[in-house]
Amino acid sequence: MSTTLITNIGELTTNVSSPLGRSGTLTDAAVLIEGERIAWVGPASDVPALPGGYLEVDAEGRAVIPGFVDSHSHIVFGGDRAAEFEARMAGEKYAAGGIRSTVAATRGASDDELRARLRGFLDEMLAQGTTTVEIKSGYGLDVETEARLVRLAAEVTPEVTFLGAHVVPAEYADRGDEYVELVIGDMLDACAPHSKWIDVFCETGAFTVPQSRRVLEAGIARGLKPRVHASQLGPGEGVQLAIELGAASVDHGTYLSDEDVAALAASDTVLTALPGVEFSTRHPFPDARRLIDAGVTVAIACDTNPGSSFTSSMPFCIALAVREMGMTTAEAVWAATAGGAAALQRDDIGVIAPGKRADLVLLDAPTRVHLAYRPGVPLVKKVWKDGVAVR
Numbered sequence: 321m322s323t324t325l326i327t328n329i330g331e332l333t334t335n336v337s338s339p340l341g342r343s344g345t346l347t348d349a350a351v352l353i354e355g356e357r358i359a360w361v362g363p364a365s366d367v368p369a370l371p372g373g374y375l376e377v378d379a380e381g382r383a384v385i386p387g388f389v390d391s392h393s394h395i396v397f398g399g400d401r402a403a404e405f406e407a408r409m410a411g412e413k414y415a416a417g418g419i420r421s422t423v424a425a426t427r428g429a430s431d432d433e434l435r436a437r438l439r440g441f442l443d444e445m446l447a448q449g450t451t452t453v454e455i456k457s458g459y460g461l462d463v464e465t466e467a468r469l470v471r472l473a474a475e476v477t478p479e480v481t482f483l484g485a486h487v488v489p490a491e492y493a494d495r496g497d498e499y500v501e502l503v504i505g506d507m508l509d510a511c512a513p514h515s516k517w518i519d520v521f522c523e524t525g526a527f528t529v530p531q532s533r534r535v536l537e538a539g540i541a542r543g544l545k546p547r548v549h550a551s552q553l554g555p556g557e558g559v560q561l562a563i564e565l566g567a568a569s570v571d572h573g574t575y576l577s578d579e580d581v582a583a584l585a586a587s588d589t590v591l592t593a594l595p596g597v598e599f600s601t602r603h604p605f606p607d608a609r610r611l612i613d614a615g616v617t618v619a620i621a622c623d624t625n626p627g628s629s630f631t632s633s634m635p636f637c638i639a640l641a642v643r644e645m646g647m648t649t650a651e652a653v654w655a656a657t658a659g660g661a662a663a664l665q666r667d668d669i670g671v672i673a674p675g676k677r678a679d680l681v682l683l684d685a686p687t688r689v690h691l692a693y694r695p696g697v698p699l700v701k702k703v704w705k706d707g708v709a710v711r
Contacts, residue, residue: 322707323374324353326680327364330381331687333650334361334672335658342658343650351384353678356706361672382701383687385653387451387679388634389660389670391479392571392592392621395441396434396469397459399425400626408601418627419459419487426459426469435472441624442476444632447711449700451679452660452669454479454621456519457511458486463502467510474514479664481517481547482508485535487526500531504538517568518544522558529557536565545665551575552597563587569619569663574598574606585615590663592619593655595640596629608655609646619659620652639695649689678707 327350336344350367352360360368404418426434438455445453455477457469466484473480484503492499508518518539522532526549536546546565550558552572559580562570570584571592584591591611598605611618620637623629631637634656641652661670668677682702683690690699703711 321355323370324377324704324707324709325367325370325374326351326353326377326379326384326682327367328381329364329379329384331383332361332672333383333385333653333688335386335654335670336673343654345650349384351672351680353704353707356678358672358674358676358678360674377682377702379682381686383683383685383690384672385449385681385683385688386657386670386672387681387703387705388449388656389452389658389664389666390445390450390621390624390634391454391569391619391660391663392456392594392623393453394456394458394483394623394625395453395632396438396455396457396472397422397426397626398429398434398437400630404627405600405630420490422459422626423461423489427462427465431468431472434468435475438472438476441632445624445634446703446705447700448633448635449681449703450632450634451681451703451705452479452664452666453477454481454517454664456481456483458483458519460484461486461489463507463510466507467514470511470514478516480515481519482511482515482539482544483519483521484508484511485520485527485532487521496527496531500527500534503535508538508542512539512542512544515544517547519547519549521549522561523549523551523553523556525553529561532558532561533565536561536567540565547571551580553603559584563589568665571621571623572597572606573611574603576606576611581611581614581616584611590617590619590659592621592660592663593641593645594621594623594629595637595645596622596624596631598644599631599640600629605640605644607646608641608651612647612651617659617662618651618655619663620655621660621663635691635699636695639692642692649692653688653691678704680704
């Protein structure tokens, strides 16, 4: 079993709650890694006696944070939509139907082409400190392609989400209920063996609340856990549906009523904010300050996809959350690590503590504040995934 000691850490964000806050910040700290797990955390002056043969890494006063947990991505697809982005920047309005152009490109791509692109996005994410990623299907919208997408995603992560109910495909135009029958029948049969989660885009232009309920309940009956896209384009009942069905997270949440916020605060459902979407679509940013002050658990994710948020950078999303959503840097980093873990119902990641997975990021900066203070600057110096230095 390999042993690594990271010492002389200027600022260590553990996300272990303390009287000073849930970021659990330590200064002049050290972390001991044994195998895939964290063995010890504490002051650098109190490192326990170690056997010979261990690797020592001197952080030289830099900051260390948990690896980012990106709990919402769509990174198995073909083509891109740069022209659509340019049109939006020129004033055109974003709508859910643009997904269909990616569906055509994805259906036409081979497994090898999709796999190579997927691994390229994962490398991008890892270089920016993301050590855990959830991956959704949703760009196939037929049985064969959706099954391919979840199978490819399952090659690289256990956090696979079946999102056959992304939008109604062109061949089912004006026949949404008929398409839902396909999703909860043959498509679910083909995708459930490769998936952990079931998701639906409960939104005007996508699926109604009754349709969304049918999709989620069918997935739950097959042993999948629910998550929901809701309240991205306008207010609706998707948040209440997600809470009623015990969804791990409801994602977007740009347009929330006071009743939605109160219900989220009283539930175990995480609100996953996706600030890259608002940056790309020019919709209002979610009010994270309102949510946090009400007691809602908030996560941050990239929503990497070709249409509404083609970024894979969690540091960029943290900077947006601080600048545009009313979060402190400590809150944004927590949301991008422990918050993402909560959205995936994981307690082994997003935290630097004994027994947890050794997923850590060494920043080329003295504090986590620099993630928002120096937006766009590559501040990730080193990454450990399961105790192994991967970059």
